[in-house]
Each structure stands twice: as structure tokens, then as C-alpha cells.
Amino acid sequence: MAEETRTAEFEHYSSVARFLHWLTLLLVAIMAVSGLVMVYRGKDLNIWDQLTNTLYSTHKTLGLALLAVVVVRLGYRFAKGAPADEPSLEFMHRFASHATHWAIYGLLLGLPILGWIGISMFPALSAFGGLKIPALTGPDPETSKQVLWLHGTLAYLLIVLIGMHVGAALFHHVIRGDNVLRRMLPGLKSRK
Numbered sequence: 001m002a003e004e005t006r007t008a009e010f011e012h013y014s015s016v017a018r019f020l021h022w023l024t025l026l027l028v029a030i031m032a033v034s035g036l037v038m039v040y041r042g043k044d045l046n047i048w049d050q051l052t053n054t055l056y057s058t059h060k061t062l063g064l065a066l067l068a069v070v071v072v073r074l075g076y077r078f079a080k081g082a083p084a085d086e087p088s089l090e091f092m093h094r095f096a097s098h099a100t101h102w103a104i105y106g107l108l109l110g111l112p113i114l115g116w117i118g119i120s121m122f123p124a125l126s127a128f129g130g131l132k133i134p135a136l137t138g139p140d141p142e143t144s145k146q147v148l149w150l151h152g153t154l155a156y157l158l159i160v161l162i163g164m165h166v167g168a169a170l171f172h173h174v175i176r177g178d179n180v181l182r183r184m185l186p187g188l189k190s191r192k
């Protein structure tokens with residue numbers, strides 16, 4: 001039995017693809033909030049207490065978890081494919097959708113790797129007091145500042161792209177009334 005639920009012109013993403021999509025979103029949301037708060041507390045306010053340490057530990061460990069989820073997600077997508085594009089989409093919508101999706105995938109892979117390189121160079125490889133994260137590079141505190149700056153800057157780009165992605169999905173759902181958003185939500189039937 002095929003993973004995708006098929007109708008004449010409507011295909012849901014598989015339950016596995018939907019699960020990985022929403023898990024990725026949850027991890028990214030936690031990462032964004034913990035990243036913003038930890039930098040504000042640690043760098044801007046210079047508060048290095050248990051809460052700040054917990055935020056940094058959470059950000060580091062969830063970053064590694066996100067990297068693993070994205071690798072699994074991409075492996076699944078390459079192995080199983082994805083449903084065909086919504087038939088009502090014009091060429092520019094399809095182009096923008098694919099470009100945005102692949103840019104998001106690139107950042108979802110690149111950001112955790114940059115963060116990992118940054119904490120390797122800093123070095124700040126412990127989490128929650130006892131967990132030791134393996135180093136990807138040797139210590140280089142000066143270069144780590146540049147790497148972590150790039151990590152933070154690209155994180156803002158990811159947030160913008162995710163905002164565009166969500167905005168486009170809502171535009172298609174509310175304004176156009178097509179099935180773009182329905183394909184990623186469980187249990188919804190085609191509108192047409």
C-alpha cells in the first residue's frame with residue numbers, strides 16, 4: 001500500500017513525512033526561543049547562572065537532535081519522494097515553493113553544523129554538566145566568534161524563510177482555497 005493517500009488531484013504527504021515536518025518545526029521553535037534568550041542573558045546581560053547554562057545546554061543538544069531529524073527527513077524524502085505539486089499552482093508559485101523549501105533544508109543542515117563547529121572552536125562542548133559533545137575542530141576562540149556570528153545571522157534568515165513558508169501556506173489555504181496546506185495536515189480531505 002502506498003504511503004501517500006491519493007485522489008484524482010490531491011495527495012497528502014505521508015504520515016512519516018508529516019511527522020518529521022512537524023517535529024522539525026517544534027525543534028526549530030524551541031531552538032529559536034532558547035537561542036534568543038540564552039544570547040540575551042549570557043552575552044547582553046552577562047548573566048551566567050543555572051538558567052543561562054540550561055538554555056545553552058538545551059540549545060546545543062537540541063541542535064544535534066535537529067541535525068539528526070533533518071538527515072532522516074532528507075533521507076526519507078530522497079528514498080520515498082514527495083507528492084506532485086498542487087495542480088493549480090502556476091510556474092512561479094512552484095518555483096518559489098521549491099526554492100524556499102530547499103533553502104530551508106540547506107539552513108536546517110548548515111545551522112547545526114555551524115553551531116557545532118562554533119562550540120568546538122570556542123570550546124564549549126559540555127552540556128547539562130556531564131554530557132560531552134565531540135569536537136569537530138580544534139580550539140580557535142577568535143574564529144569561533146565569526147562562526148557563531150554567522151550561525152546567528154543565518155538563524156534569522158531561517159526564521160524569515162519559515163515565515164514566508166507559513167505565510168504562503170496560509171495564503172493558499174485562506175485566499176486561494178487550494179489544497180497546499182491540507183496536504184501537510186492529517187485527516188483533511190481535498191477541497192475540490
